[in-house]
Amino acid sequence: MAIAIQPYLTFNGYCEEAFNFYKSVFGGDFAHISRFGEMPPQEGISFPESFAKKIMHVALPVSGQFMLFGSDAGGDCSPEAVVGNNISLSLQIGSKEEGDKIFDALSAGGTITMPMEVTFWNAYFGMFTDKFGINWMVNVDLNS
Template sequence: MKMNPYLIFEGNAEEVLNFYKDALGGVILMLSRYGDSPEKTDEEWKHKIIHSRLQFGDNLLMISDGFKGYKTEGKGNIQLSVEMDSEEQLHEVFNKMSEGGNVKMPVAKQFWGAHFGMLTDKFGVDWMFNYSLG
């Protein structure tokens, strides 16, 4: 069994997908638009993403736009946590992901033997990045 996070946006999923692809060094495995599906949609929404899959490392993140008029609701206390392969990678990805966002906890050495940082990206998604020292 494996859990894959699915993020739904209000019309800017393509911007989000491309930002994460670049920041995380990912590959878009799949991208389908509303206009390609049997879902009824208008001209404005047919180019929006109905489903996409982004792979980075062994991870899979799915991203889409909700149906036209879909409004995101309170997200509770959900954060995406990524274990990095090196301290260099941690800083590189953290810096890219924090562009236009809000750093909640800068990357620093932590008491549990790791470098760790937290941020909310420019799309309002909360992230935690960790690199275990040994």
């Protein structure tokens, strides 16, 4: 079982500024950057028009297998970030079966904020807060 654990940082509208700073420190280029305005319409999810240019997801390679992930919070898809609760652990898992197994085990007794489902970015993805208050994301890339 190969699982990569990456920190996922959430910001209240200044993710791009923060990640440009991190990029200046660590060097390199973003492996991925997308904005909320690029997201196809999703039932039950809305955000203010001014939020369209905010970061939905950014990935900055730091070294070898290590990536720093981030996004802005707000709208229906992500509650406001609160310092101390604005970091999640993102698990990159190789199969849907293993993703379900890890998701079910770690979320037991916790609060599921997004059940495992296929997303518009072609991943099998879910989020939860475990029974100890730690935020987790489980991601299975369906492009490979």
